[in-house]
Amino acid sequence: xxxxKNINKIGIKEIAxxxxxxxxxxxxxxxxxxxxxxxxxxxxxxxIESSNYTPNIVARTLSSKKETNIAVVIPDxxxxxxxxxxxxxxxxxAEEIVHFNFNVHILTxxxxxxxxxxxxxxxxxxxxxxxIVFSPLFESASYNFxxxxxxxxxPYILLDVSLNNSKHVSYFGQDSVQSGKVAxxxxxxxxxxxxxxxxILKPIIKIASTYHSDLRQKGFMEYLQxxxxxxxxxxxxxxxxxxxxxxxxxxxxxxxxxxxxxFVPNSRVYHIxxxxxxxxxxGIVLIGYDLIEQNxxxxxxxxxxxxxxxxxxxxxxxxxxAIFNFLTYKKNIENKYYSPIDIxxxxxxxxxxxxxx
Amino acid sequence: xxxxKNINKIGIKEIAxxxxxxxxxxxxxxxxxxxxxxxxxxxxxxxIESSNYTPNIVARTLSSKKETNIAVVIPDxxxxxxxxxxxxxxxxxAEEIVHFNFNVHILTxxxxxxxxxxxxxxxxxxxxxxxIVFSPLFESASYNFxxxxxxxxxPYILLDVSLNNSKHVSYFGQDSVQSGKVAxxxxxxxxxxxxxxxxILKPIIKIASTYHSDLRQKGFMEYLQxxxxxxxxxxxxxxxxxxxxxxxxxxxxxxxxxxxxxFVPNSRVYHIxxxxxxxxxxGIVLIGYDLIEQNxxxxxxxxxxxxxxxxxxxxxxxxxxAIFNFLTYKKNIENKYYSPIDIxxxxxxxxxxxxxx
DNA sequence: CTGAAAGCGCTTACAG
DNA sequence: CTGAAAGCGCTTACAG
Numbered sequence: 001x002x003x004x005k006n007i008n009k010i011g012i013k014e015i016a017x018x019x020x021x022x023x024x025x026x027x028x029x030x031x032x033x034x035x036x037x038x039x040x041x042x043x044x045x046x047x048i049e050s051s052n053y054t055p056n057i058v059a060r061t062l063s064s065k066k067e068t069n070i071a072v073v074i075p076d077x078x079x080x081x082x083x084x085x086x087x088x089x090x091x092x093x094a095e096e097i098v099h100f101n102f103n104v105h106i107l108t109x110x111x112x113x114x115x116x117x118x119x120x121x122x123x124x125x126x127x128x129x130x131x132i133v134f135s136p137l138f139e140s141a142s143y144n145f146x147x148x149x150x151x152x153x154x155p156y157i158l159l160d161v162s163l164n165n166s167k168h169v170s171y172f173g174q175d176s177v178q179s180g181k182v183a184x185x186x187x188x189x190x191x192x193x194x195x196x197x198x199x200i201l202k203p204i205i206k207i208a209s210t211y212h213s214d215l216r217q218k219g220f221m222e223y224l225q226x227x228x229x230x231x232x233x234x235x236x237x238x239x240x241x242x243x244x245x246x247x248x249x250x251x252x253x254x255x256x257x258x259x260x261x262x263f264v265p266n267s268r269v270y271h272i273x274x275x276x277x278x279x280x281x282x283g284i285v286l287i288g289y290d291l292i293e294q295n296x297x298x299x300x301x302x303x304x305x306x307x308x309x310x311x312x313x314x315x316x317x318x319x320x321x322a323i324f325n326f327l328t329y330k331k332n333i334e335n336k337y338y339s340p341i342d343i344x345x346x347x348x349x350x351x352x353x354x355x356x357x
Numbered sequence: 358x359x360x361x362k363n364i365n366k367i368g369i370k371e372i373a374x375x376x377x378x379x380x381x382x383x384x385x386x387x388x389x390x391x392x393x394x395x396x397x398x399x400x401x402x403x404x405i406e407s408s409n410y411t412p413n414i415v416a417r418t419l420s421s422k423k424e425t426n427i428a429v430v431i432p433d434x435x436x437x438x439x440x441x442x443x444x445x446x447x448x449x450x451a452e453e454i455v456h457f458n459f460n461v462h463i464l465t466x467x468x469x470x471x472x473x474x475x476x477x478x479x480x481x482x483x484x485x486x487x488x489i490v491f492s493p494l495f496e497s498a499s500y501n502f503x504x505x506x507x508x509x510x511x512p513y514i515l516l517d518v519s520l521n522n523s524k525h526v527s528y529f530g531q532d533s534v535q536s537g538k539v540a541x542x543x544x545x546x547x548x549x550x551x552x553x554x555x556x557i558l559k560p561i562i563k564i565a566s567t568y569h570s571d572l573r574q575k576g577f578m579e580y581l582q583x584x585x586x587x588x589x590x591x592x593x594x595x596x597x598x599x600x601x602x603x604x605x606x607x608x609x610x611x612x613x614x615x616x617x618x619x620f621v622p623n624s625r626v627y628h629i630x631x632x633x634x635x636x637x638x639x640g641i642v643l644i645g646y647d648l649i650e651q652n653x654x655x656x657x658x659x660x661x662x663x664x665x666x667x668x669x670x671x672x673x674x675x676x677x678x679a680i681f682n683f684l685t686y687k688k689n690i691e692n693k694y695y696s697p698i699d700i701x702x703x704x705x706x707x708x709x710x711x712x713x714x
Numbered sequence: 715c716t717g718a719a720a721g722c723g724c725t726t727a728c729a730g
Numbered sequence: 731c732t733g734a735a736a737g738c739g740c741t742t743a744c745a746g
Contacts, residue, residue: 009455011739022717027741035715058418058456059739062722066741099415175708182704190546223704340708343700347539347580351532351697368723379733384725392731416723419738423725716746722739730732 010051019044061100068102071124073134076108089316097324112207114138121145131323132156136163159319172319174310175338176212180219183287187261190285195230196260203240203268216265264288273298307344367408376401425459428481430491433465446673454681469564471495478502488680489513493520516676529676531667532695533569537576540644544618547642552587556616560597560625573622621645630655664701
């Protein structure tokens with residue numbers, strides 16, 4: 001087996017020769033620029049097709065002085081650790097494609113402020129980008145935005161949050177509902193009793209979005225109801241912006257019932273872990289989300305049993321590479337890309353740290 | 358964030374003009390090729406220095422006709438599904454770097470035949486490769502091979518199997534011992550009893566290597582002995598090259614004990630699943646390796662409970678990209694890269710299929 | 715609608 | 731020791 005360039009590798013010169021035209025005409029066909037006689041066009045297209053021609057991107061980059069702008073509009077990661085992860089992946093991708101005259105412009109907005117989102121999308125358009133990657137956190141503003149994109153014929157990719165009836169090139173994100181089911185299954189297996197008492201605890205800080213959290217809980221509940229008919233579930237929101245209040249709230253909840261398992265549908269599971277540890281509660285199966293540093297700590301201490309993880313760096317990286325490949329090679333891209341739902345336990349978490357890209 | 362390229366972009370032409378020489382001479386200085394008068398050399402070097410010149414790597418790639426050969430020596434995937442996976446990743450990487458004049462030559466050997474390995478390593482050397490990726494399945498032959506590589510100053514990367522006292526640039530593979538521990542932990546959690554009876558079943562076909570299998574079992578046993586002191590383990594090899602014999606063997610084993618859990622340290626767990634299903638054994642926790650099609654089937658049917666997976670496509674892909682980056686950018690590379698130990702269950706397996714690269 | 719030619723920044727023979 | 735020139739595969743402006 002051998003990757004033989006001399007078989008696969010054919011350039012516009014050779015295509016021109018086969019089609020009996022000049023390379024200029026081949027170029028016109030490839031880029032849809034200028035007028036080409038329909039028969040000539042057909043001929044050239046057919047040769048391109050049957051020869052598996054792929055443009056030499058190195059030559060293209062060298063000869064073309066065009067800079068290609070990609071605009072990225074995502075929440076900032078100030079007070080918002082999660083978004084630093086896709087950002088990391090995006091930056092890595094940006095570095096890789098800068099050699100090809102692709103400039104990735106990252107515009108971050110305050111995700112508690114719709115106006116800042118609108119402002120950044122406007123800025124994005126002003127960059128005259130050839131492609132856009134963004135997170136449609138605000139629905140109606142997002143629809144306005146994609147209308148503009150479609151008017152201007154700018155392909156866009158959705159990151160982390162999806163949008164119905166949108167003509168996006170692709171969506172990169174998580175299947176949050178399914179990840180909730182995974183969590184429920186793990187809990188069921190670990191408890192292995194017919195009448196478990198399960199807490200769903202949602203530690204929140206005032207501005208946090210509950211988009212994914214709600215979907216995860218939905219999947220979690222669906223699974224439980226179907227597979228553990230006699231389960232008892234207590235659902236509580238814990239405002240952790242004030243330590244004392246949150247402790248009191250937890251104390252109250254635990255007075256009424258003692259849970260067998262706890263499901264935390266967001267990354268702030270470390271907060272619950274800390275409280276369980278401080279209050280010497282043991283033997284409760286605890287499941288949460290995201291392998292952030294604090295969660296790794298409580299996993300090592302065996303207070304957190306499972307973390308569900310969804311490779312946000314990967315999603316960021318892949319979304320940029322996808323728009324790059326789409327623009328460069330006109331490659332078809334899957335309309336939807338869900339990253340794997342990783343199950344993390346004490347014994348394997350180390351292999352997921354700094355390892356995702 | 359923005360990458361501004363237009364600052365101080367100076368090329369050899371401009372350097373030549375400033376130094377009052379031709380671009381050929383500038384090139385000689387840059388690459389230390391050919392003779393240059395000491396004063397001329399100084400002059401040019403000084404201009405390069407003060408102008409922050411960096412070579413345009415895109416132009417370099419385009420103009421240089423030098424083809425860089427990378428030799429890959431791995432087992433063939435005839436009758437050996439596993440090796441089709443790294444192969445897939447390798448081919449994908451090969452496609453990506455072919456534009457940079459990198460040719461990846463894949464040489465596959467029969468992994469039950471040391472001579473075929475030796476022959477392929479010899480062929481690899483004849484390609485005059487700038488880098489090598491290979492799987493050192495035969496120890497002494499591998500040491501001979503790396504001695505040749507070191508003599509010829511060819512950097513090499515190990516794939517899937519590691520080698521002590523080797524000066525490889527990097528190793529891409531699995532931490533098989535740890536993955537066995539993960540399996541044991543999952544089994545412990547699922548059973549949750551103090552005196553479980555556990556079978557380790559090893560379905561083999563005559564020529565299969567037991568390298569990883571042995572390490573997985575080692576990790577598995579270590580974890581059990583430490584964490585379930587009263588466990589009873591029965592360890593059996595099942596030759597599945599003959600259906601009837603293997604069925605009889607299994608029947609015999611199950612006559613003596615009824616296991617609570619079964620650990621299969623290789624990908625042929627589907628064979629055990631099939632047998633359990635046919636004989637109507639239920640409620641036995643079954644753990645195996647690798648998300649191959651047959652295993653997905655039995656996972657869907659809830660006969661296989663867990664699969665441990667190690668992204669072999671990824672390993673193949675990354676090993677090639679690593680040698681490419683090493684040669685192109687002289688980038689430092691981690692000496693060792695373990696892929697994550699993925700835990701696959703019925704609820705998440707779909708997200709791992711065709712999704713790894 | 716089409717072709718011929720210059721040029722992107724470098725490498726590589728070749729000639730002196 | 732050095733320079734002049736061709737060429738890598740593509741894009742781009744120009745001429746017809």
